[in-house]
Amino acid sequence: MKQFLEGSHAVAEIVKRCRPGVVSAYPITPQTHIVEDLAQMVSNQELNAQFVNVESEHSAASVVLGGEATGVRSYTATSSQGLLLMAEVVFNIAGMRLPVVMTTANRAISAPINIWNDQQDVMVVRDSGWVLFFAESIQEAVDLHLQAYKLGEDPDVMLPVMVNMDGFILTHGMEAVDMPSQEEVDRYLPAYKTTYKLDVENPLTMGYLADPDYYLEIRYMVQETHTELLSKIPQLAGEFKKTFGRESGGLIQTYRMEDAEQAFVAAGSVCGTIRDAIDELRAKGKKVGLVKIATYRPFPKDAIASSLKNVKEVAVVDKSISLGGFGPFYTDVTSALLSLGAQAPKTSGFILGLGGRDIRVKSILDVYEKLSGKQVDCAFIGLKQELLAETE
Amino acid sequence: MTETLFKPGHTACAGCGQAIAARLVIDAAGKNTMIANNTGCLEVFSTKYPESAWCVPWIHSLFENCAAVASGIESGLKYLGKKDTINVIAQGGDGGTADIGLQALSGMLERGHDVLYVCYDNEAYMNTGIQRSGLTPTTSNTTTTPPGSASFGNPRPKKPMPDIAAAHGIPYVATASVGYPQDIQKKVKKALSIKGPKYIQIHVPCPLGWRHESSQTSEVAKLAVETGLYPIFEYENGQLIPRKIASVKPVEEYLKVQGRFKHLLKDAKGLKEIQAVADYNIKKYQLKAQE
Structure with missing residues (x-):
């Protein structure tokens, strides 16, 4: 019940x-x-x-x-x-x-x-x-x-x-x-x-x-x-x-990845928001899916590489950052994709939601917009430019 | 030699007061005892993988958390219904007790766990090479309080750990000295017969750090007691029970057998300062016989 x-x-x-x-x-x-x-x-x-x-x-x-x-x-x-x-x-x-x-x-x-x-x-x-x-x-x-x-x-x-x-x-x-x-x-x-x-x-x-x-x-x-x-x-x-009778946990879970050409990789509750964004994008004919990291350690490198091997572009969504470096998920995912050699997808890293900043469907769509552009390894999404200008 | 639960073959220095005291403690406690040990000399010289000197269940986690680990062990034993038949001892050195582990110890005492905490007090961080701790005595020469033109050695008195422990309102607090082995064992047995948190602090000379002859550990320990510099007493339910000194010796007798106070012996003012510490102890803990 x-x-x-x-x-x-x-x-x-x-x-x-x-x-x-x-x-x-x-x-x-x-x-x-x-x-x-x-x-x-x-x-x-x-x-x-x-x-x-x-x-x-x-x-x-x-x-x-x-x-x-x-x-x-x-x-x-x-x-x-x-x-x-x-x-x-x-x-x-x-x-x-x-x-x-x-x-x-x-x-x-x-x-x-x-x-x-x-x-x-x-x-x-x-x-x-x-x-x-x-x-x-x-x-x-x-x-x-x-x-x-x-x-x-x-x-x-x-x-x-x-x-x-x-x-x-x-x-x-x-x-x-x-x-x-x-x-x-x-x-x-x-x-x-x-x-x-x-x-x-x-x-x-x-x-x-x-x-x-x-x-x-x-x-x-x-x-x-x-x-x-x-x-x-x-x-x-x-x-x-x-x-x-329920699918819970495992190494990774995938959503609408069967024919995906673009994919998000993320972990935690943000995956729910990403699923909604994917549904919107799919309705517009975009072939996009999600690879959810359910287990982060051990890091499921083979499962991730195999789920992304037919994808052209990957957006890794991190809600944390190794300051001076990259998002931790981004670092691990790109390491896992090395096994695909020349077939590895173009992979970009995005930082969202630090300190409780809301991640909405719109935020995920913003990530999607940037995905087909130039490859980025640590792009912050949702920065308030007016606040940055103030501190300069 | 009677059977001991702390086997020889460990790697303590010759004349190590802590090794002697640790054996006295566990042998008094007996085999139905579990020990949580802080990081420090005792842990290092007794449990180098794959060898162990301990014949009782023994666990080392970190430098400052033996009191909390022991709280967990006691809780696990309570859950299993075994606490009444098994003693739990948490033990560490003076740094692990009075400095970095004080918070965890205070928590354990305040929560009322049925654990005996034993502090082996050799009055400095010996494991890392004789650095000053909160229990280093005034003027002592350590590697981080070296005497020089602007310094007379350690500038501060010993933190009153037994009184701090007693202030938690626990049923039993005692000090002891490796110079008096039977007294240590009597106090450990008494402590373990009492339910609740207990604290025993044992003075354990370190030949390396104090720079005394390794054959003189017991004598040096006794001199600390006989001069009043290491007061031996119990607090039973807060009531002071001192161990009286038959004939009080001048502090110089204790200081002159050690290298760590050598700089002091040339200075009458410094000597007077240390004598004042002994006099204070004698008064505060009522150590003088026939008074």
Whole structure:
């Protein structure tokens, strides 16, 4: 049965059904509704978990690291500066192979301080070893949390998974959501069992010092697991579809790409807007489609190259930027397209929506207008020229 | 030698006070104990992959977060219904405790986790090469507080960590010294018998950083106590219980056996300043016998 739910509430509901034993978080807009709901669920005994109210995000991440190290399923959520403060621990959790699940309510980074949505925060921990999922809708955010625990806790994986959902747009938006029942979740996601844990009967040392004789191999093994995930994640999404009847997650998703000559590449909620823009363009006879990045790490380079191999022009839409460089998605997509050699499409990079600037269908059509022009690698869309003139 | 849970073969320096204290702590706590360890000498010399000196479940995450990791372990054990049978210890050096880890420690104490925090206080960042920490004593010569024409060594007194811990209203706080091994073990056992957050700070000489003979660790530690420079006491539910000094020695006796105070011995004014620290401690913590 579908319920009309706020994104944060929907995430809290699915996290509750995943039965984490340790939940820890520090409040930051726009993540707060998720953890407030979880705190109430613990208070009402709807969720049997230790809810640890910490003094910083650094400690929130450290608490779930400790909880997970005792073999207990653990959960945290954050956003923006919170994720940056956590960054040190985020890398540590992945290096220690602890399958924590975290929701990131994507938000802009200071300065200037800005509480609104873009996707800059997650880019700071892009290289940490976490599996990075991006949700397009509230439904997909719900489904990806289930898949996140299922994937991360796989004994052949043992990696943390982050579900990225656009702050406000998804966390505070409302949507009719098909919420899996507790029974369905229990069937899909059994209790977490591992021998890799702190246990007085089998005392392990975790978090060794590894010198140059060992470090390289240990890091290589994380990279190897990510490579294996490139085949595991499509299987995961396939099984999920069989169980729940919905397509959610996977490496990439495509929209109207069958005969596309031009394509957008993007991730997150902006994909919904792009679908609308594509429908408008298709109505005018333009052969244009979308490749949605559902999994950003591991980066699905083959899937992306293969989906774009018959396309002439590609527009990569980034809601973040490596200042002084390019949009992160643009950098990765162009790397993936190198495998196509001379057949590679002309690929341009566009920066949109930083700090919560609205991305409308019109913004996407503006990108489309520029697509057939000269190739650009980092073109900002929607700049207010009058503001730029003022500061000159 | 009785069976220990902290095996020999690790790579600590000869005479390392921290290595001795860490063994005393875990052996007093026993095998039903889990340890979260901050980054620092102890972590480095005891867990170089693929070897470990630890015979109990032991985890190292980062420099400043052992108190938060231990909070997570305690929460996980509570969830599993195992907390009542397993001790959780968080431990780190003075820098990891009083400086970079103070926030995480304060959070752990304030939230009331059933964890014993042990600070091994060797009074500087020894792991990175003897830089000043918040627990470096006044005038001490460290690599970042070198005496010179404009400086007399470390300009600030030790941060009063035990009092800061006690100010959280926790049930048990104690200081100890590796010069008194039985006292350490008695305090660890007492702490672990109490529910809630506990803090023990152990003075552990570092022959390399303090520049004393590696055979003199115990003697140097005792002199710190006997001069009043390292007050040994407990706060049980906030109530001060001092360890009395039978016969108080002048600070010079402690200072002269170490290189880090060498510059001081030539200066009567500096010496007076350090004696004032000892006198203050003796009064504040009621250390003098028969009073």
